[in-house]
Amino acid sequence: MIHEKKRTFNEFAASKGLRSTRQRDIILDVFLSTHQHVSVEELYLKVKASNPGVGQATVYRTLKLFVEAGLAREVLLHDGQTRFEHVMAGEHHDHLVCTGCNAIIEFENETIEKLQDEIATRHGFKIRSHKLEIYGLCASCKG
């Protein structure tokens, strides 16, 4: 499935007349190897570790491309940094965010999704995406 994403990106790149570069390959690889919710800084450091000389600006620019290509999605948490998560084909998950230790638990709920569709329909709204974040204290932080 990592392969699939690379293909997706290549197709996107081709359709947009974008070039395939060493940096973009590296950044895509690192992004795919990463867990949820990477910040640009984190990604940049990982990239630099194995490949010094890649600039931060390139990471920013490339992540934007991933978003455009539908591989990544911006997640705004409350830590001052824009974070990026993987977009899995079809699948969608929401987040329980612990305000104590910043842990993020993911979950999926079919019924909630359906209710959202209903609500949207009722308002003549065409859903493109959504975001549900529940803030609170996780099992170990609530003491």
Added chain:
Amino acid sequence: MIHEKKRTFNEFAASKGLRSTRQRDIILDVFLSTHQHVSVEELYLKVKASNPGVGQATVYRTLKLFVEAGLAREVLLHDGQTRFEHVMAGEHHDHLVCTGCNAIIEFENETIEKLQDEIATRHGFKIRSHKLEIYGLCASCKG
């Protein structure tokens, strides 16, 4: 109910040993007179209009107090600014955000809230707040 909020803030202020100042009164008034999702900049301009000489920093600082006092809540949309919305006692609403015209439609759904509680409980999570945003195109933008 505006009165109630002022009282809430005064109680909060008293309990924290905070002072009651002209600026805080002004900013609270303007905030309460405002519609949903004000940015600091917007609020600052409104305040300055009727009351020049109030600094932006004070608006920032005061809004943080409102959040602490439970009168306001931060909303992170995708426009690069932190926005603040009113916290209505007990009530909670979520958002349909139109990516075409930036309109925001609010809604409430009891069932979704309940499902969230269930999910949280299942994960040993203690909910403090949550945020649900649905992005897409509104009736007039979807063409």
Added chain:
DNA sequence: CTTGCTGCAAACAGTTTGCAGAACT
């Protein structure tokens, strides 16, 4: 009088951008 609050300007953090040179096609 004492301490907290304000306004200003400077400092910051995250992100974007201009540009000269490097790299892809």
Added chain:
DNA sequence: AGTTCTGCAAACTGTTTGCAGCAAG
């Protein structure tokens, strides 16, 4: 060769902070 992409550093934007003076208690 013709462009696009990259790295660097400078520029920007939103937000925070230090400090001297002001104001509330």
